Amino acid sequence: MELVAETPYRFRIDRQGDMRVPGIVLASKALLPDASADRSLEQVVNVATLPGIVQASYAMPDMHWGYGFPIGGVAATDVAGGGVVSPGGVGFDISCGVRLLAVDLDRAELPVEQVMNGLDRAIPRGAGHGGVWSLPGRAQLERVLLGGSRYAVEQGHGVPRDLARCEDGGAIDGADPAQVSDRAVDRGLGQVGSLGSGNHFLEVQAVTEVYDEPAAQAFGLRHGQVCVMIHTGSRGLGHQICTDHVRAMDKAMAGYGISVPDRQLACAPVDSPEGRAYLGAMAAAANYARANRQLLGEAASKVFERATGRRTELVYDISHNLAKIETHEIDGQPRELCVHRKGATRALPPGHPELPDDLRAAGQPVLIPGSMGTASYVLAGIRGGGAFFSTCHGAGRVQSRHQAARSINGKELRRQLERQGIAVRGLSARGLAEEAPAAYKDVTAVIEAAVGAGLCRSVARLEPLGVVKG
Amino acid sequence: MSNSHLERGHRTLPHTADLRIEAWAPTREACLAESVLALVASFADTIHAEPGSAVTVKIAAQTDQDALVAVLDEVIYLLDTQAAVPVGVEVGAARDGLSVHLQLAPLDGVELIGAVPKAVTLHHLEIARSPQGWCCGVTVDV
Numbered sequence: 001m002e003l004v005a006e007t008p009y010r011f012r013i014d015r016q017g018d019m020r021v022p023g024i025v026l027a028s029k030a031l032l033p034d035a036s037a038d039r040s041l042e043q044v045v046n047v048a049t050l051p052g053i054v055q056a057s058y059a060m061p062d063m064h065w066g067y068g069f070p071i072g073g074v075a076a077t078d079v080a081g082g083g084v085v086s087p088g089g090v091g092f093d094i095s096c097g098v099r100l101l102a103v104d105l106d107r108a109e110l111p112v113e114q115v116m117n118g119l120d121r122a123i124p125r126g127a128g129h130g131g132v133w134s135l136p137g138r139a140q141l142e143r144v145l146l147g148g149s150r151y152a153v154e155q156g157h158g159v160p161r162d163l164a165r166c167e168d169g170g171a172i173d174g175a176d177p178a179q180v181s182d183r184a185v186d187r188g189l190g191q192v193g194s195l196g197s198g199n200h201f202l203e204v205q206a207v208t209e210v211y212d213e214p215a216a217q218a219f220g221l222r223h224g225q226v227c228v229m230i231h232t233g234s235r236g237l238g239h240q241i242c243t244d245h246v247r248a249m250d251k252a253m254a255g256y257g258i259s260v261p262d263r264q265l266a267c268a269p270v271d272s273p274e275g276r277a278y279l280g281a282m283a284a285a286a287n288y289a290r291a292n293r294q295l296l297g298e299a300a301s302k303v304f305e306r307a308t309g310r311r312t313e314l315v316y317d318i319s320h321n322l323a324k325i326e327t328h329e330i331d332g333q334p335r336e337l338c339v340h341r342k343g344a345t346r347a348l349p350p351g352h353p354e355l356p357d358d359l360r361a362a363g364q365p366v367l368i369p370g371s372m373g374t375a376s377y378v379l380a381g382i383r384g385g386g387a388f389f390s391t392c393h394g395a396g397r398v399q400s401r402h403q404a405a406r407s408i409n410g411k412e413l414r415r416q417l418e419r420q421g422i423a424v425r426g427l428s429a430r431g432l433a434e435e436a437p438a439a440y441k442d443v444t445a446v447i448e449a450a451v452g453a454g455l456c457r458s459v460a461r462l463e464p465l466g467v468v469k470g
Numbered sequence: 471m472s473n474s475h476l477e478r479g480h481r482t483l484p485h486t487a488d489l490r491i492e493a494w495a496p497t498r499e500a501c502l503a504e505s506v507l508a509l510v511a512s513f514a515d516t517i518h519a520e521p522g523s524a525v526t527v528k529i530a531a532q533t534d535q536d537a538l539v540a541v542l543d544e545v546i547y548l549l550d551t552q553a554a555v556p557v558g559v560e561v562g563a564a565r566d567g568l569s570v571h572l573q574l575a576p577l578d579g580v581e582l583i584g585a586v587p588k589a590v591t592l593h594h595l596e597i598a599r600s601p602q603g604w605c606c607g608v609t610v611d612v
Contacts, residue, residue, distance in 0.1 A: 065485070067488070067591045067593030067594075067609055067611075068591075068593060092588060092589045092591075092611045093588075126582075126586075127513075127549060127553075127577060127582065127586040128549060128550065128553035128577050129550065129551065129553060183547060186547070186550075186551045187547065187550040187551055190551075191550075197585060197586050198585050198586075198588075198612055236546075236550040236551075236588065239546075239588045239589040239611065240547075240589075242589065243543065243589050243590065246592060247539075247592075250592060262592075262593055262594075263592035263593065263595065264591050264592045264593040266592065400484030400485055401484070401488075401489070401584065401585050401612070402482070402484040403484055405584075427582075428582045430582065430583050430584060431582070431585070434584070434585055
């Protein structure tokens with residue numbers, strides 16, 4: 001496949017075959033996928049064939065091989081022009097995302113062992129069910145699906161300020177619980193307020209660099225400050241919703257005259273019964289994910305209050321697996337688009353009307369978790385930001401879980417992390433090994449490329465002090 | 471997907487994002503049962519697990535691919551909702567579909583050795599008959 005270098009951080013795949021738009025890869029040359037082991041460039045091409053896609057099929061610097069869409073893919077379709085929505089363009093873990101809390105504490109004051117032991121007890125994680133919020137049945141779960149973090153705060157699990165610091169004020173409008181199957185509800189009922197497994201984690205971190213003082217101040221961050229980063233999503237409920245709606249669209253596509261090069265790209269027009277059903281269910285899952293992170297944030301805050309007497313404040317909560325109906329200018333005209341971000345983060349620029357007053361001058365906070373034991377970053381949106389105001393979402397995998405587990409033993413990895421001064425509370429040695437830093441790209445190189453490609457700017461760097469994993 | 475293996479069996483293959491399983495057997499039903507064992511073997515060592523309960527589910531599927539996906543979906547559903555892991559499986563033909571009998575062990579009674587499956591994808595989904603029998607391949611989200 002031929003990649004044309006437009007700049008050091010922007011590569012073009014010209015239209016060919018059934019592509020309706022070009023592919024644009026926003027990465028440095030060193031971060032481009034190795035075609036022998038990773039077929040994500042083919043997936044960029046496949047996404048470019050979707051009906052109604054506009055501008056380009058984009059890939060972020062942390063792109064890697066998914067199924068259907070690449071992870072790190074951004075694609076927007078024109079709703080009025082028959083544009084489609086594809087559940088695979090959001091991913092199974094709908095509204096998987098990151099929540100960052102700032103603790104009113106300097107790292108020198110942190111009683112690490114006491115806090116980590118408290119978090120170890122307070123944070124449900126791993127496979128199966130068990131969350132901090134026990135819901136009695138479908139009726140109350142539906143209130144979570146409709147209200148997200150707003151409902152959690154109404155029920156006493158947080159403060160109103162939390163909602164201003166969460167995308168969409170804590171809940172997406174348009175959630176439709178009637179489009180959520182009983183199986184999805186069954187899977188979701190016992191998991192509100194739980195991390196899950198895989199690459200999800202809770203980390204205690206410290207701010208080690210501030211690159212943009214005014215923005216850091218607006219976000220509530222200062223050098224040396226202790227923070228808590230939570231990375232998780234919509235658990236079994238989101239996975240089941242994606243499963244159900246991919247299958248429904250897979251069967252319905254032919255009726256709309258749509259064929260796709262990979263069945264996991266199954267899609268239907270946004271303005272169709274299947275498209276509306278998915279978007280209603282997706283919004284419900286996104287609200288579940290926000291409530292999930294709200295409850296985990298509350299549980300972590302209580303641990304800090306008990307151990308240190310200090311309070312926490314929400315910096316921001318972002319999703320990196322979502323489709324949103326947004327208005328963008330295409331060929332000089334405002335158009336309603338369905339913007340899919342799969343492993344990509346929205347990054348609204350300074351001055352954007354959707355931002356709360358205290359963040360409007362700085363732009364939207366973007367939270368980028370590094371791989372386990374490495375730095376994480378806080379970024380911000382910029383004026384003229386590319387790919388429909390989107391940027392990367394993490395370090396990006398380069399090794400399969402099998403390869404990672406073969407390259408290092410979990411116990412040895414734990415010892416290495418502890419030698420670096422990082423306290424580890426994991427459930428299984430294998431789970432740790434699969435998330436070894438060597439399995440990921442260098443997050444600092446990813447951030448450099450995202451900034452170089454004109455997607456965002458750096459605000460602060462955070463380094464881990466302790467990690468809690470499933 | 472290889473179809474040169476003898477009798478029945480399964481294996482897992484690395485995939486950057488997730489997990490790929492393959493299974494093979496002389497009959498379609500045995501191949502489906504083997505796919506369940508492949509999925510379980512990807513994340514759990516069940517060698518010392520004792521079955522504590524059993525469940526039989528009916529699966530109505532129009533195609534072999536639908537049947538494959540439905541059987542594996544059931545494993546994931548049981549894992550999430552009952553914290554149960556299949557340690558024995560029998561798949562038989564039933565009226566209008568399949569009957570799947572699963573012997574279950576509690577999740578906390580098995581050793582986790584890999585990432586837990588969360589969804590079955592349609593990406594490169596394969597199930598086919600060959601002169602040697604049946605074989606299938608599935609990409610699983612973990």
